[in-house]
Amino acid sequence: METTKRTFPLRIDDNVAIWTEFKELTLRYNCLSLGEGAPGHNPPQFLVDNLVKAIEEGHNQYSRVMGIPELNKKIADVYGKKLGRDINWMTEIFVSAGANSAINSIILGIIDPKGGDEVVVFEPCFPQYQDHVQMANARYVPVPLDYKEGKWSFSKETFRAALNERTKILILNNAHNPTGKLFTLEELTTISAILKDFPNVIVLSDDVYEYLTYDGKHSIMFASLPDTFNKTVSVFSGGKLFSATGWKVGWAIGPADIINAASVISTTTIYCVNAPAQVAMGRCLGDVIETQRFKEEGVSYVQHTRKEFEIVRNYMIEELQRAPIDLELTPLPCESGFFVMVDISKAICKIPTRFLESHDYEILEEGQTPVSKNRVFIEGRVPYDLAFCRWMAVERGVIMMPNSLFYNKESPYRIDTLVRLSICKGYELSVWAVQRIKGKQKTE
């Protein structure tokens, strides 16, 4: 019996197809992936050992919805020091099924479901912010970050103009994805000062990469500035911190009323969170990862991780500019995080026509069906960065992400001359991938 054609009311656009194309390209063209923000290595053994111990101790059933006390107390202790204040573990923290889930709960907890509220976001940005904003029924208001003279920055005036009395949330992703930008103290102070004129605005401070800074720099958490804690919810990722993005544990810290509102949502969308993983992470936060020796003498797990990724970053930035290379690529400076961005504007002329002209770019074999296509246009053409990424996948066997996907489809700020490469996949894979980008043959 055939189903009559059903449609369902729109709550969130189906954006899965955007990422599906790259997954299918990875398989079909045997690509090395510098696409997704997931590490290429396992979580540290001390975390795994603690997970096994937590399971043996019986942490396998439903637990406190705002988080297992052992974890929340450790978070309060560790982040209290980072933020320079006492944090109430019972009321000012909630644990979520990953940071993205926390962001979903927070936005749904604050935004009026009837519509009319606005959320301001710096673009380019983590694409899922748009899904949360749409699901909450808020209006998405972008503010551009522009790259100029070696730095990403925003215009004070443009930022201020984006705010009004209907703005309820500013999403501030420091240690920024995809640019790696670290907002300076001056910039954060500017934002804070401007927000004083908009007392309805809560800052959602996405700090998931705050630990992963390079060249001796540090990420400043917005909530550590004077007079900000009570208007800020800061989000962190256990998955990123511990290289276990598939274990799905994140946490948020903020004033009790916002935390409670978000927790009411979270209790309904996920109920409670991966119990043994919470306990394991609680036991490894703080000293174990920030002070204790890991692998090398006098170097902690966090320091080791920074070093490893910095080496890959430096290698990529240098190698992608070093002859022999048939493309003129300009990597951008990267201060933090999992990614480095590369300017491809001088390489556009090298992109084979079939990728520039159409979304149907594949040369298919007999009987082969095409991969799913993300049929998006900028100014009537296939975005250059999307064409470049497809070319790299199909002919050179490397997956990378087009920057234009990190903007809302209707954003006036979309630029399509940059691509984003992961630096978290390990040195060996990164070397292969870079050699392929430079034109070396794929070997099986």
Next chain:
Amino acid sequence: METTKRTFPLRIDDNVAIWTEFKELTLRYNCLSLGEGAPGHNPPQFLVDNLVKAIEEGHNQYSRVMGIPELNKKIADVYGKKLGRDINWMTEIFVSAGANSAINSIILAIIDPKGGDEVVVFEPCFPQYQDHVQMANARYVPVPLDYKEGKWSFSKETFRAALNERTKILILNNAHNPTGKLFTLEELTTISTILKDFPNIIVLSDDVYEYLTYDGKHSIMFASLPETFNKTISVFSGGKLFSATGWKVGWAIGPADIINAASVISTTTIYCVNAPAQVAMGRCLGDVIETQGFKEEGVSYVQHTRKEFEIVRDFMIEELQRAPIDLELTPLPCESGFFVMVDISKAISKIPTRFLESHDYEILEEGQTPVSKNRVFIEGRVPFDLAFCRWMAVERGVIMMPNSLFYNKESPYRIDTLVRLSICKGYELSVRAVQRIKGKQKTE
């Protein structure tokens, strides 16, 4: 700096307080808990071993949002046999952060956020259904199950009268919580026939306890009836099945369009699911738990679990009626699941007045603050079952759940003369708890 008093727009009632009271009572009065539906034992060693192996193999990062193929393929195979059809592992299954999360995604996907849609539910029911319905902005329409002559049943006429052209979902929890009822083939066929007059209705078949049936009985999945698969989405719980409710893995099976719509929601609320746990469960579904010997020769893990819980059920039902006991309690028959219900109507006269008269029932010591209170009334009085449960907690040190909490606050069908006891906590603890209920002193 003090926060100005903020309020957030209502999306879901804050019902956390309801359960908080019982948690606080557990701690303050050193109670044994027969409250929550979580097993009192660890997941089986074969599952834990598979989890460790999955971690070693590298299943620790983001994965396919609809579920890791190894798990989805096994689900398609195992449940395909149970449902008597081929299931497409790619399109007709999605994996969720627990069954409750799947239910949330499904309801949000189907219901129109603008309002006007209705959801029909048999009461008493799993309380979180209400939260999902409210979050989706649908109208909650209850249909009562009545207990008469040893059986829970519903009236065909009352059921039909609850349906109309605005009804979009019927939530059908077979192997029912809290009653343990197994819907008969006749009842399910009646429901299916009536639904033919309401082609807009999708059946959300909550089958999380379908494996846990007693006395040689079986739970019939609604989607296994003729011509139901294309209008039904069936939900299952890896947490319950494997005694790992804190690992947060569940799955739903249904026609591709509903599965896809639910997955779009799920991708936003949680993104992907606990990776190593998915792989571990995928390797243990089917033969390992349904055929292979577990602990005893010729008895599988599922058979063993049924036997264990049946023993506790039988003990409780017998012992709660056996002298010496100072209360007249009437346990109801229980065909499935984690719980047994007990009629307390003949014991109401024994409840000390302070519990019946007021929500402020505690006798507090100097400086002691009262526990959180769920200040709900039925017909102007404190519900009898709530008073009874509070009495049992405070004076006899046992937590159980009042049946009246398993109805919508505005339901005309609420009855308050039943309590729900868990039978999943293990024989030893259950014996101690039952002795306490019967008046034996708490020992530390």
